[in-house]
Amino acid sequence: MMYELKKFIFNKRNAGVFGFLVFFLICFIGYNVYMDKHYNESQIKIYQKAYRVSENRMDEAGSEEESEFWEKVYRNASGLIRFYYNSENKTxxxxxxxxxxxxxxxxxxxxxxxxxxxxxxDVQTLQNETKQLKYLKKNHIEMLNSPYEPNTFNIFNELFNQKLYLVVMLILCILLCDIFGLEMESGFYKNLYVS
Incomplete structure (x- = not known):
């Protein structure tokens, strides 16, 4: 059994395929880390702008109701800025x-x-997100502060649910590597070059 396992691991063709898989996963994790950082920064900018705008509009409000609305926006935006600065899972x-x-x-x-x-x-997007958030709250499901947060579950969830085309591309690349490795082992390319 150990002999067969060593033979499989140290086979040049399998080493190439394994190397490609490792490279693909490193690239995907790196992409998620970058997008996670970028997502949090963009969210913080949105709420910082809302914080500044609501602060100004509280003073310019024409009625008590309007002033109360902008005060709520001001408080809510400051709370969300604090949450997005913290990178842990949110309850x-x-x-x-x-x-x-x-x-x-x-x-x-x-x-x-x-x-x-x-x-x-738009209103439709806000309503859809509100339904999802209510479901999470009702079932006490922790919410990641970024959809790109690079943990194992998130990577596989994103791959198989949202980026299925990447899985198909990966399988095709593995097959191509396998075919190329087989041709290299058989000396096909060497014979082709010589001829």
Whole structure:
């Protein structure tokens, strides 16, 4: 058994395929690390802008209701900035803050407050995300602060659910490496070069 295992591992063709798989996983993890950092930074910028805008609009508010709305946006944005600076998994408190933010944005759409300078999502997207957040809160499921957070589950979940084409490409590349390795072992390319 050990002999067969060593023979499989030290076979040039299998070593090439294994090397390619390791390289692919390193690249994918590196991509997730980069996107995770970029995602958190972009979210912080959104809420920082909302924080500054709401601070100004509280003073300029024409009614008590409007002033109260911008005060809620101000408080919610500052809470979300704090959460996004922390890279750990988020519990019910984070989900409640996200839900509160979505409710405020939906309220702004209903009442005609101008939010498009920091919130670009449409009503349908906000409603869909609110449903998902309610489900997470109801079932006490921890929410990652970034969909790109590079843990094992997230990588395989993203590969098989969202990026199936990468799996297909990987299988094709492995097959190509295998065919190329087999031809190299048989001396086909050497004979072709000589001829």
């Amino acid at each position: 019910d408190e984070f989900i409640e803050s996200k839900l509160g933010w979505n409710h405020l944005m939906l309220q702004a759409n209903n009442e005609g407050y101008i939010i498009n300078d920091f919130e670009k999502r």
